Amino acid sequence: MNDCLFCKLIKGEIPAAKVYEDDNVLAFLDIHPVNPGHTLIVPKIHSEGFLDADDEVLKQMIVVTKKVATAILRGLGYEAFNLEQNNGKIAGQVIPHLHWHIVPRTASDGLKHWPGKEYGAGESEKVAEKIRVQIK
Numbered sequence: 443m444n445d446c447l448f449c450k451l452i453k454g455e456i457p458a459a460k461v462y463e464d465d466n467v468l469a470f471l472d473i474h475p476v477n478p479g480h481t482l483i484v485p486k487i488h489s490e491g492f493l494d495a496d497d498e499v500l501k502q503m504i505v506v507t508k509k510v511a512t513a514i515l516r517g518l519g520y521e522a523f524n525l526e527q528n529n530g531k532i533a534g535q536v537i538p539h540l541h542w543h544i545v546p547r548t549a550s551d552g553l554k555h556w557p558g559k560e561y562g563a564g565e566s567e568k569v570a571e572k573i574r575v576q577i578k
Contacts, residue, residue, distance in 0.1 A: 446538070446539050448488075448539035451470070451484075461510060464506070472543065476545045476546075477547065479518045484541045485499045490538045491530060491535065491538070492540060507525065510544060520547065523544055523545055523547055524544075524547060524553075525542060525543070525544060527543070
């Protein structure tokens with residue numbers, strides 16, 4: 443995609459603080475980090491999101507993500523991280539190129555998790571069945 447920000451970054455047209463690169467995956471620091479070391483993992487082959495990505499690309503991404511997350515924890519002294527992927531504009535995806543966030547965490551960083559909701563009586567089984575019948 444010519445106008446994709448991450449594709450331009452992958453081609454070297456836009457600078458990035460790269461932390462890892464191989465033939466298929468690039469990892470670089472987020473320009474608006476939650477905490478220092480907040481890193482994005484992107485496939486070099488463009489896909490807009492998780493569901494249209496090639497399965498082999500996803501496998502490569504998760505192996506690199508584990509390697510980079512381990513390096514973030516060891517190199518920067520964190521004890522925990524969140525692995526996040528926003529899929530679609532409504533979910534908060536800003537750049538329409540598949541990417542995962544490794545967000546290193548501290549106990550005092552102020553990041554809050556979403557509030558949980560409860561299912562009504564019998565609702566969880568109905569919802570689970572609707573999902574099960576769609577799995578191919």
